[in-house]
Amino acid sequence: xxxxxxxxxxxxxxxxxxxxxxxxxxxxxxxxxxxxxxxxxxxxxxxxxxxxxxxxxxxxxxxxxxxxxxxxxxxxxxxxxxxxxxxxxxxxxxxxxxxxxxxxxxxxxxxxxxxxxxxxxxxxxxxxxxxxxxxxxxxxxxxxxxxxxxxxxxxxxxxxxxxxxxxxxxxxxxxxxxxxxxxxxxxxxxxxxxxxxxxxxxxxxxxxxxxxxxxxxxxxxxxxxxxxxxxxxxxxxxxxxxxxxxxxxxxxxxxxxxxxxxxxxxxxxxxxxxxxxxxxxxxxxxxxxxxxxxxxxxxxxxxxxxxxxxxxxxxxxxxxxxxxxxxxxxxxxxxxxxxxxxxxxxxxxxxxxxxxxxxxxxxxxxxxxxxxxxxxxxxxxxxxxxxxxxxxxxxxxxxxxxxxxxxxxxxxxxxxxxxxxxxxxxxx
Numbered sequence: 001x002x003x004x005x006x007x008x009x010x011x012x013x014x015x016x017x018x019x020x021x022x023x024x025x026x027x028x029x030x031x032x033x034x035x036x037x038x039x040x041x042x043x044x045x046x047x048x049x050x051x052x053x054x055x056x057x058x059x060x061x062x063x064x065x066x067x068x069x070x071x072x073x074x075x076x077x078x079x080x081x082x083x084x085x086x087x088x089x090x091x092x093x094x095x096x097x098x099x100x101x102x103x104x105x106x107x108x109x110x111x112x113x114x115x116x117x118x119x120x121x122x123x124x125x126x127x128x129x130x131x132x133x134x135x136x137x138x139x140x141x142x143x144x145x146x147x148x149x150x151x152x153x154x155x156x157x158x159x160x161x162x163x164x165x166x167x168x169x170x171x172x173x174x175x176x177x178x179x180x181x182x183x184x185x186x187x188x189x190x191x192x193x194x195x196x197x198x199x200x201x202x203x204x205x206x207x208x209x210x211x212x213x214x215x216x217x218x219x220x221x222x223x224x225x226x227x228x229x230x231x232x233x234x235x236x237x238x239x240x241x242x243x244x245x246x247x248x249x250x251x252x253x254x255x256x257x258x259x260x261x262x263x264x265x266x267x268x269x270x271x272x273x274x275x276x277x278x279x280x281x282x283x284x285x286x287x288x289x290x291x292x293x294x295x296x297x298x299x300x301x302x303x304x305x306x307x308x309x310x311x312x313x314x315x316x317x318x319x320x321x322x323x324x325x326x327x328x329x330x331x332x333x334x335x336x337x338x339x340x341x342x343x344x345x346x347x348x349x350x351x352x353x354x355x356x357x358x359x360x361x362x363x364x365x366x367x368x369x370x371x372x373x374x375x376x377x378x379x380x381x382x383x384x385x386x387x388x389x390x391x392x393x394x395x396x397x398x399x400x401x402x403x404x405x406x407x408x409x410x411x412x413x414x415x416x417x418x419x420x421x422x423x424x425x426x427x428x
Contacts, residue, residue, distance in 0.1 A: 008097035018049070026074045026108035031300055042075040054104030088139060120324060128204045129210055149212065151200075157215045158200060166207045181209050187253055188277040196262070197275045216273055218266035225260055225325050231360055232397055234326045237265060239390035240272045242321060246383025249312030256310065258318035258324065259299045275330040297338065298331050302346045304373050315375040316383055320371025327364070346374070363393035 025045075046068045053064035127134055132149035135157075138145035144162035151158060169177040185202035192198075201212040221237070229237075241263060247256065255262075255277055264273045298304070301317035304310045324332045333351030335341040352370050354360050367389050373379045380386040 011063050015066040016061035018063055018247065019070050022067065022074050025071070027211045037370070042071055046071045056271060098159075117323045122266045128205075129162070129208070130201070130205050132158060132160060132212060135159070144208070144253045148215065151212075159215045163209045163211075164207070165209050174265070178204070178209065185211050187251075190252060191248055191253060191277060193244050194276060195240045195272050196248065196277060197273045199277075213275075214273075215329060216264045216266070216271070216275075218264045218271055218273075220275075221260035221263045221265060221322070221326060226330055226331060229326065231327065231357070231364070232421070233267065233395060234323065235364060235390050235394045235397070237263070238273050238319065238323045239387045239394065241274055241322075242387035242390060244274045244383070245312065245315050245319065246385075248277060249315070254310060254312055255315050255318075256304070257296055257299070258315050258322060259296050260322055260386075263322070295340055298333065298347075300345065301376070303376060305342055305345055311376070313381065314382065315377050316371055316380045316386060317376075318372075319383075319386070320368055320379075322352065323371065324353055324368050327353050327360060327368070329355055361393060361397055363389075363396055367393060418422045 004316050011028075029041075049064045049068035049071065052053060053061040053068065054180045057062065129147070129149065131153070132151055135146050135148040135150060138148050138159070144164050147162065149158050149160040150156070163181065165181060166174060179256075180397050182202060185199065188200040189202065197215040197216065199211060200214070224234075228234075241258075245255065245258070255274070257276060258274075262274065262276045264275055265271060299318040301310065301314040301320045304314050321332055324330070333341060333344040333348065337345055350372060354362075367386065371379060371386065
């Protein structure tokens with residue numbers, strides 16, 4: 001027995017050392033790595049140990065094999081443990097309808113996420129957020145709720161959009177998300193344009209990040225995708241949105257989620273405001289979660305749908321989709337599955353808007369078609385040029401009276417579900 005321990009003792013000690021090294025790796029190194037990086041690191045380590053085991057003689061081959069097995073089994077156990085402990089969110093209750101016009105209605109704040117649902121935003125259980133008094137909740141989304149607040153210093157009403165970053169991100173991702181939040185809020189706050197909602201302040205209070213912005217008494221354009229506006233009004237609104245986008249793009253800011261729900265109007269006072277500038281970029285986790293793309297599928301450009309880098313021309317494509325829907329009551333691409341929708345956006349040319357509404361002029365139809373070009377280089381390069389073309393088309397329509405909106409066809413199964421903001425996992 002003594003001879004056995006003298007002969008085998010070093011090999012047993014080496015096997016124990018490998019097991020301890022694997023445990024240290026699982027405890028401290030693995031949680032800090034991205035999932036894909038962790039998988040490759042563990043696989044590389046296990047294969048390297050197996051190759052060493054095959055190359056050396058017994059008894060030294062046994063500890064290397066034990067280390068490889070321990071690494072493989074340990075990584076698998078860690079992965080299943082993480083999945084088992086992942087919190088599962090309960091479905092969010094439907095928000096009560098607002099009693100007065102709101103900055104962001106519940107339909108605007110809606111977020112639909114395929115796959116695992118994000119954590120349900122917590123109900124704010126206090127009367128203040130930062131320096132702002134909280135009046136009531138006026139909207140709710142996947143990242144957080146929207147509240148009507150009041151600045152006590154000057155008595156100004158503000159809309160406060162909250163984001164529970166700590167529920168969406170963890171560890172190093174949370175640090176980066178918080179930095180991105182304030183960076184993007186600052187960038188969006190520098191935008192000074194009459195048709196872009198003004199951002200007053202951004203802060204964080206008890207792990208709840210918030211943005212205080214201009215409170216608008218109006219409605220978003222979503223309802224006018226069913227109850228259509230006169231063509232002239234639609235063109236006039238689209239021209240102002242295009243001009244606002246052109247200004248934002250000149251400042252290096254891309255919206256990434258242009259759609260009717262993100263444009264507020266009040267025709268009685270000639271109000272048009274693009275909302276949520278910077279919000280899509282703040283919420284977008286693509287830099288830290290491989291393959292994630294944030295946006296509204298029916299309004300996504302082909303390059304955004306593919307997960308490629310986007311610029312201002314992607315916003316102008318989304319504006320083209322919005323213009324198409326406001327003019328016709330139909331989306332340019334409609335499908336009963338996400339896969340079919342993605343294919344049509346990338347490959348199919350949508351029907352001419354005049355097929356749905358014959359009184360639309362040729363000039364307006366040309367603008368819509370140009371905005372919906374598949375290749376970015378074939379579209380409008382500048383929102384201000386698109387605005388100029390829309391203004392010229394509006395001038396040509398000068399004497400056309402407002403016509404009654406035509407009835408709209410029913411959507412195909414599930415197509416309405418693609419009107420909401422989602423995160424698409426391109427890595428699957």
